[in-house]
């Protein structure tokens with residue numbers, strides 16, 4: 001009986017631990033944008049609310065969790081409803097602390113944008129997207 | 137009360153009640169919250185112009201005064217008969233009123249208005265330059281415009297007593313000691329320093345926009361109803377303000393809007409495609425040997441990341457709409473004579489002329505005659521007095 005209770009407590013504790021387990025705590029500031037896929041979860045800053053129409057910015061990407069060996073290889077932005085992307089080709093670089101920096105970003109219209117991030121490892125790749133509502 | 141007095145009283149009642157009804161409507165002026173956000177983003181005005189880091193004469197009063205005189209000096213042209221003001225006439229909003237401008241020959245483009253340039257990212261209809269000074273050198277050298285050479289400009293600056301003295305005063309160098317290329321670049325920078333001071337004043341729209349943002353009723357009532365209806369279409373179903381965005385009424389970028397691509401029967405104007413190519417080949421850029429900007433910073437400027445895209449073909453820089461009532465005719469080739477024609481163009485958009493993979497933002501608006509007139513009424517509230525130099529005389 002006592003063992004059963006102990007087991008139950010242990011189970012609940014484990015379940016609680018597991019539900020927190022995705023290493024989001026490693027992603028720092030919660031105000032950024034989460035970009036989620038099957039093989040990776042990324043955290044982007046600054047958050048969409050801090051972006052301004054027509055103002056250049058650099059986006060920092062952090063891998064929160066990912067399959068082994070996963071790397072970010074490309075980042076871009078597009079307006080799906082308008083059928084166009086940015087007029088600028090951002091440059092992606094890997095920082096010393098393991099994060100990625102996309103420089104040369106510029107969203108030239110207010111409205112619904114989408115960040116498009118390609119991730120790849122030696123044996124798999126995925127295109128992740130996240131909606132960005134750019135306010136006037 | 138006589139019948140006549142009663143009918144006058146009735147008239148006053150009817151008139152005043154409709155006045156009050158209108159006043160009440162002004163309180164929130166029938167805009168959705170998205171439309172209000174767009175209108176708010178069209179201000180405040182004026183903008184604070186930032187000095188051009190690539191031009192060491194930016195904001196320099198000696199250079200500005202010299203630049204103002206050079207702007208109308210025909211000695212900058214090969215035949216000494218044309219100046220910047222030949223096509224950028226101050227009394228015509230710094231345009232020339234022609235469909236396509238004529239220097240030594242006729243060019244394919246309409247002379248763009250020169251105002252508020254200190255806040256631009258790209259210059260020219262095709263964005264061939266990311267510096268105002270680089271753009272200012274282009275018409276001096278172009279065979280169809282002023283058709284001079286760097287050697288011509290150097291000969292004038294060094295050989296004409298008045299020019300040599302003012303050049304030395306502005307640049308602290310004697311033109312006789314400089315290369316023709318250096319003199320040409322400095323001439324462009326001095327012309328740019330002057331042009332940066334040309335700004336459009338506040339307009340009826342700005343007063344209304346501020347009143348809408350602050351909730352000041354009097355300012356909202358003062359704006360004409362037709363202009364309000366036009367503004368609602370402009371920011372709402374017309375989607376005009378998506379590209380004519382912000383205080384300058386332009387997002388500063390490039391779009392194809394279905395104007396014919398042929399500059400002549402045998403010649404296509406490639407627009408932004410050719411502009412970006414010319415930009416990449418030019419030395420007169422922020423990131424370049426003649427720029428005064430910290431090159432590490434210039435390497436991070438948006439222009440350093442400009443992308444070659446299929447959509448560059450036949451795209452032109454979205455013009456600012458400030459002072460638009462004074463700068464007819466319209467479009468890169470001046471093919472639309474009036475603002476009414478421009479509104480008709482968007483209302484009756486010819487989809488065949490847009491690239492098949494072009495933006496889906498443009499669709500015929502099918503506006504009524506009243507709606508068209510309302511948009512034009514709104515556009516006229518973006519024009520106040522003639523363009524003035526903030527530097528004064």
Ligand SMILES: [Cu+2]
Pocket residue numbers: 079082084109497
């Ligand atoms: Cu768009």
